[in-house]
Amino acid sequence: xxxxxxxxxxxxxxxxxxxxxxxxxxxxxxxxxxxxxxxxxxxxxxxxxxxxxxxxxxxxxxxxxxxxxxxxxxxxxxxxxxxxxxxxxxxxxxxxxxxxxxxxxxxxxxxxxxxxxxxxxxxxxxxxxxxxxxxxxxxxxxxxxxxxxxxxxxxxxxxxxxxxxxxxxxxxxxxxxxxxxxxxxxxxxxxxxxxxxxxxxxxxxxxxxxxxxxxxxxxxxxxxxxxxxxxxxxxxxxxxxxxxxxxxxxxxxxxxxxxxxxxxxxxxxxxxxxxxxxxxxxxxxxxxxxxxxxxxxxxxxxxxxxxxxxxxxxxxxxxxxxxxxxxxxxxxxxxxxxxxxxxxxxxxxxxxxxxxxxxxxxxxxxxxxxxxxxxxxxxxxxxxxxxxxxxxxxxxxxxxxxxxxxxxxxxxxxxxxxxxxxxxxxxxxxxxxxxxxxxxxxxxxxxxxxx
Ligand code: UD1
Ligand code: MG
Numbered sequence: 060x061x062x063x064x065x066x067x068x069x070x071x072x073x074x075x076x077x078x079x080x081x082x083x084x085x086x087x088x089x090x091x092x093x094x095x096x097x098x099x100x101x102x103x104x105x106x107x108x109x110x111x112x113x114x115x116x117x118x119x120x121x122x123x124x125x126x127x128x129x130x131x132x133x134x135x136x137x138x139x140x141x142x143x144x145x146x147x148x149x150x151x152x153x154x155x156x157x158x159x160x161x162x163x164x165x166x167x168x169x170x171x172x173x174x175x176x177x178x179x180x181x182x183x184x185x186x187x188x189x190x191x192x193x194x195x196x197x198x199x200x201x202x203x204x205x206x207x208x209x210x211x212x213x214x215x216x217x218x219x220x221x222x223x224x225x226x227x228x229x230x231x232x233x234x235x236x237x238x239x240x241x242x243x244x245x246x247x248x249x250x251x252x253x254x255x256x257x258x259x260x261x262x263x264x265x266x267x268x269x270x271x272x273x274x275x276x277x278x279x280x281x282x283x284x285x286x287x288x289x290x291x292x293x294x295x296x297x298x299x300x301x302x303x304x305x306x307x308x309x310x311x312x313x314x315x316x317x318x319x320x321x322x323x324x325x326x327x328x329x330x331x332x333x334x335x336x337x338x339x340x341x342x343x344x345x346x347x348x349x350x351x352x353x354x355x356x357x358x359x360x361x362x363x364x365x366x367x368x369x370x371x372x373x374x375x376x377x378x379x380x381x382x383x384x385x386x387x388x389x390x391x392x393x394x395x396x397x398x399x400x401x402x403x404x405x406x407x408x409x410x411x412x413x414x415x416x417x418x419x420x421x422x423x424x425x426x427x428x429x430x431x432x433x434x435x436x437x438x439x440x441x442x443x444x445x446x447x448x449x450x451x452x453x454x455x456x457x458x459x460x461x462x463x464x465x466x467x468x469x470x471x472x473x474x475x476x477x478x479x480x481x482x483x484x485x486x487x488x489x490x491x492x493x494x495x496x497x498x499x500x501x502x503x504x505x506x507x508x509x510x
Contacts, residue, residue, distance in 0.1 A: 061156025062177065063237060064099040065147045068092055068122075068163030069112025069134040074287045080114030082163035083121055084291055087298045087323035088341045088358075091285055092118065093125050094166030094323065099159065100126070101170035102177060106154055108147040109163070110134050118163075139255030140231070141247045148241040158237040160258065165284045166294065168232060172277045176234045183273040184239060185265055187212070188232035190279045199228035200259050202274055209272035212259035216252035227274065229259060230282035239270070298323075306333070322358075334370070342376065360392075381416075395426075398441065410434075412451075415441030415459065423448040440475065 072081020082092040089097075096107065107126070111118040112134040122129040132146045144160055151158060157180060159173065172188065179186045187209055189202045198215040201222050212229050213222050235243075243261040251257060262272050285291050302321035306313060310329035313319055318335045325339040328347030337351050340358025345351060349362045352369030359376030362368055365383040372386045377394030380386065384397045387404035395409050398416040403409055405422035411434050412426050424445050426437040435453035439445065443457050446465035457463065458475030467481040 060177070060180065061154075062102050062104050062234075063106040063151050063154055063156060063158050064096075064102075064104045064108065064161060065144055065151070065158055066092065066095055066099065066107070066109045066122075066161045066163050067140060067143045067231075068118055069110050069115075069137055069143055070164070071113045071137065072164070072286070075285075075291070076288065080118050081285065083114070083117055084285065086166055086285075086291070086295050087302065087321060088339075089323040090121050091166045092121055092163040095161045095163050095168070096122070096125055096129070097323070098168050098170055098173060099161050102159065102173055104159070105156065106130065106151060108132060108150050110143045110146050112137055112143075139249065139253070140258035141244050141256035141260060144258055145241065145244045145256070148244075151237050152241060154237055156237060157234055158240050159234045160232060160240075162231050162284060164286070165231065165282060167281050167283055167297070168230070168277070169281055172275070172281060173232075176232065176275045179273055179275050180234055182271075184270040185209075185233065185235040185262065185272040187262065187272065187274050188230040188282070189227050189274040189276050190230055190282050191226045191276070192228045192279060195224060195226060197228070201225040202227040202229055204274055207273050209262055209274050210266060211263035212257075214251065214253070214257060214259060227276075228282075230277070231258075231284075232282075233258065233261075235261075235265075239265075243268075328364075337369075343374075375410075409437075411453065412437040412439065414439045415443060417441060418443040418445070420445045421447035421449060421465065425450050427452045 068082040070081060075081050083090045086094060107129045109122045109129055109131045111131050115133050119131045122131060130150055132150060134143050134146045176186045176188055192199060200212045200214045201218055202212055203210045204227060243264050246264050247256050247260045249256050265272055283294060285294055299320060303313060303316040303319060306327055311327045312332040315335035319333050320338045322339050322341045324341055326344040328345060330348050331345050332350045334353040336354045338356045342359040343357045345362045346364040348364050349366045355369035355372045357374040360374040360378035362380045363382045366380045368386045371388040373391040375393035378392040379396045381397060381399040383400045385402045385404055386392060389406045390403050391408045393410040395412040397414045400417045401414045403420040407420055407424045408426060410426050411428040418439055418441060427450055428434050437451045437453045438456040440457055440459035442460045444462040446463045446467060448466045449463045450468040452470045455469055456472045458473060460476045461473045462478040463469055464480040467479060469479055469481055473479040
């Protein structure tokens with residue numbers, strides 16, 4: 060069955076106390092909206108429509124950065140969830156298939172849960188995702204059901220005491236045939252406590268028309284919506300707890316799991332070891348058997364089998380380490396391919412560069428890649444020995460098996476097998492150190508006497 064996603068993301072999110080639209084606040088280094096989209100996309104939808112309103116430009120950019128297939132409709136005024144879904148009608152009315160409504164501020168719904176909803180559609184016209192609430196003072200819509208059959212949804216604001224006592228609540232996720240959904244929404248009014256067009260009203264309307272509705276249940280934790288900064292922080296903690304448990308389950312060694320922070324898309328192979336206090340930004344893959352040592356920060360990079368990174372290393376976007384590469388303390392690597400077995404062990408910056416296999420980069424080496432306007436590339440061949448404290452002024456190339464002398468400032472290419480020495484020659488001054496200090500001490504002593 061074809062399915063189209065409608066992701067509601069127009070709301071103000073005023074309780075976040077933020078300039079940023081609520082759905083763009085991040086968990087695991089990805090916007091809430093991206094979490095919702097990532098779950099939805101596992102159903103292989105044919106269309107994805109995001110309903111944007113507050114901060115629509117930024118929301119559109121985030122959705123399309125995630126995947127250009129996302130279409131965005133604008134809900135200029137937030138008149139309720141039913142009104143929001145209806146904004147997608149012009150795009151999807153002729154699309155055919157089902158529509159699945161997700162909320163952009165609800166990041167934890169699992170793909171398995173959405174698949175269960177899709178399965179339930181085989182025997183019901185409308186499927187609503189519900190959960191049993193632990194705390195009945197929570198202001199969720201209540202699902203009034205008779206066994207598996209859903210009769211109606213009553214919003215908390217509109218519910219009497221008996222209805223508020225129902226523990227089965229509405230997550231907001233709904234699945235129905237697209238044309239049926241829009242048809243039902245056409246009959247929804249705003250005659251209620253909030254003066255809004257409630258998506259939830261479609262159930263009673265559908266039942267009155269002889270259609271069927273059913274509930275699929277999930278754990279309450281999956282339906283957690285983010286409304287405040289405190290909830291965002293709690294959700295981040297929940298995300299990290301799950302990501303750590305998943306990594307351990309996948310065969311990764313975490314020596315201090317509670318101190319390691321993952322991004323939504325971190326991929327770590329079996330038998331990799333992650334030492335304490337490591338932070339993964341977005342876009343990191345670490346292959347089996349690699350070791351990430353303590354206090355390292357990685358984003359947008361790839362670490363191959365057998366490589367060792369850190370302690371205190373920083374891998375920035377475009378850093379690609381081949382097998383058995385060693386990157387040590389206080390080394391930063393950006394947009395650089397480092398070939399098999401190369402070593403960059405101490406206090407270096409390697410940016411916009413290629414480093415050949417088995418090359419050794421001495422302590423304090425810097426690729427001077429930026430002239431203030433343009434970035435330039437440094438190409439270092441295989442088996443090169445770069446002496447400590449070499450400045451490689453890009454664009455520059457060091458041929459295979461070449462060498463630079465310690466302290467060199469390399470501004471011209473070095474041929475294969477050559478040695479480049481680019482530093483001031485040493486001058487010897489016999490006894491000058493002693494004479495020099497004697498003179499300074501004499502000056503100090505004279506000052507002390509007030510002369
Ligand atoms: C909604 C449900 C409620 C459910 C709860 C679950 C309705 C009427 N109520 O209530 O039954 O228990 O979610 O969290 O559906 N949005 C728009 N445009 C609008 C209004 C909302 O895009 O005009 C978006 C919001 O940005 C948000 C989502 O829809 O992502 C839900 O809106 P919200 O106002 O939080 O609904 P609730 O009152 O929580
Ligand atoms: Mg809400």
